[in-house]
Amino acid sequence: MPPQLPWLEPEDPLPPPADAWGPTDPAPGLLAAGGALDAAHLKAAYAQGTFPWYGPGQPILWWAPDPRxxxxxxxxxxxxxxxxxxxxxxxxxxxxxxxxxxxxxxxxxxxxxxxxxxxxxxxxxxxxxxxxxxxxxxxxxxxxxxxxxxxxxxxxxxxxxxxxxxxxxxxxxxxxxxxxxxxxxxxxxxxxxxxxxxxxxxxxxxxxxxxxxxxxxxxxxxxxxxxxxxxxxxxxxxxxxxxxxxxxxxx
The missing domain is CATH 3.40.630.70 (Leucyl/phenylalanyl-tRNA-protein transferase, C-terminal domain)
Structure with missing residues (x-):
C-alpha cells in the first residue's frame, strides 16, 4: 500500500519535500493535499521547492518531484x-x-x-x-x-x-x-x-x-x-x- 497522503488544513505548513511519494508509489512526487493558496503559503511552498498542481474537482495537490x-x-x-x-x-x-x-x-x-x-x-x-x-x-x-x-x-x-x-x-x-x-x-x-x-x-x-x-x-x-x-x-x-x-x- 502507498503511504498515507497528508491532508493539510489552511493554516498547516507543508511537509518537507523529502516526504513526497517515491518512484514506486501511485503518484511520484506528490507531497500533500489541502492547505491554502494565499500568497504567503505559495511563497513558502516555492521556497522549499514545492508547487501546486491539480485539476477541476480535485483538492489542492502539492508536488516536489525527484528528479526535477x-x-x-x-x-x-x-x-x-x-x-x-x-x-x-x-x-x-x-x-x-x-x-x-x-x-x-x-x-x-x-x-x-x-x-x-x-x-x-x-x-x-x-x-x-x-x-x-x-x-x-x-x-x-x-x-x-x-x-x-x-x-x-x-x-x-x-x-x-x-x-x-x-x-x-x-x-x-x-x-x-x-x-x-x-x-x-x-x-x-x-x-x-x-x-x-x-x-x-x-x-x-x-x-x-x-x-x-x-x-x-x-x-x-x-x-x-x-x-x-x-x-x-x-x-x-x-x-x-x-x-x-x-x-x-x-x-
Whole structure:
C-alpha cells in the first residue's frame, strides 16, 4: 500500500519535500493535499521547492518531484529557425517584449490553451486568482510578446530572489511563446541567474536544452539563489545580446 497522503488544513505548513511519494508509489512526487493558496503559503511552498498542481474537482495537490526538470540558461538551445525569428523580432519596431504589463491576461491565456493528452486545465480559476495575488505581492511575473500593440504570446513565472520557477506559456502566433522564453533566458543571463525551474520533463522543454537534476541538487540551488538580491523585472532590448552575438552557434 502507498503511504498515507497528508491532508493539510489552511493554516498547516507543508511537509518537507523529502516526504513526497517515491518512484514506486501511485503518484511520484506528490507531497500533500489541502492547505491554502494565499500568497504567503505559495511563497513558502516555492521556497522549499514545492508547487501546486491539480485539476477541476480535485483538492489542492502539492508536488516536489525527484528528479526535477531545469533549464540552465547557459545551455538554452537556440535553433536556427528561432534565431532567425528573434533577429527579425528584434529589428521590427512593431514588436516588443513587455514584463508584467498584463499578468492576468497572460495567466488566463495559459489556462485556456489546449494541451495534448489532457482534458481541461490544471490552471483552474482558483489558481488564476492565487497567482494574480502572488503577482501583486511581487513574486510572480509575466514576460509578454507584443506585436502591433497586441499580446500574442507569453509566459508567467515565480521568482524568489534569483530563484526563478517557470510555470506556463501560451502563443496566439507562431513562436510567440518561444520568443517570451528567449526573453526570459536573456534577462536571466544578463542578471546572473543560473537556471530556470521547469518542474516536469517534457519533450518540448528537452528540445530547448532543459534536463533533469536530482531534487537534492535543485533544493541546494534554490536555497542559495532565493537569498540573493531580487531581479530587476524590466526587459531592455540590449538583453538580446545575450542570445544573438555572432559567436553563438546555431543548433
Amino acid at each position: 526538470m531545469v533549464l540552465h540558461v547557459a545551455n538554452f538551445r537556440l535553433h536556427r529557425s528561432l534565431r532567425k525569428t528573434l533577429q527579425a523580432f528584434r529589428t521590427n519596431t512593431s514588436c516588443e517584449i513587455r514584463v508584467d504589463h498584463n499578468f492576468r491576461d497572460v495567466i488566463t491565456a495559459c489556462a485556456a490553451k489546449e494541451r495534448d493528452g489532457q482534458a481541461g486545465t490544471w490552471i483552474v480559476p482558483e489558481m488564476v486568482e492565487a497567482y494574480t495575488r502572488l503577482h501583486a505581492a511581487g513574486h510572480a511575473h509575466s514576460v509578454e510578446t507584443w506585436v502591433d500593440g497586441q499580446l500574442v504570446g507569453g509566459l508567467y513565472c515565480v521568482a524568489l530572489g534569483q530563484a526563478v520557477f517557470g510555470e506556463s506559456m501560451f502563443a496566439h502566433a507562431t513562436d510567440a511563446s518561444k520568443i517570451a522564453l528567449a526573453a526570459l533566458v536573456s534577462l536571466c543571463r544578463h542578471q546572473g541567474v543560473a537556471m530556470i525551474d521547469c518542474q516536469q520533463n517534457t519533450r518540448h522543454l528537452a528540445s530547448l536544452g532543459a534536463h533533469e537534476i536530482s531534487r537534492a541538487q535543485f533544493l541546494a540551488h534554490i536555497q542559495n539563489a532565493q537569498n540573493r538580491p531580487a531581479l530587476s523585472w524590466l526587459f531592455d532590448p540590449v538583453y538580446w545580446n545575450e542570445l544573438l552575438p555572432s559567436t553563438v552557434p546555431m543548433a
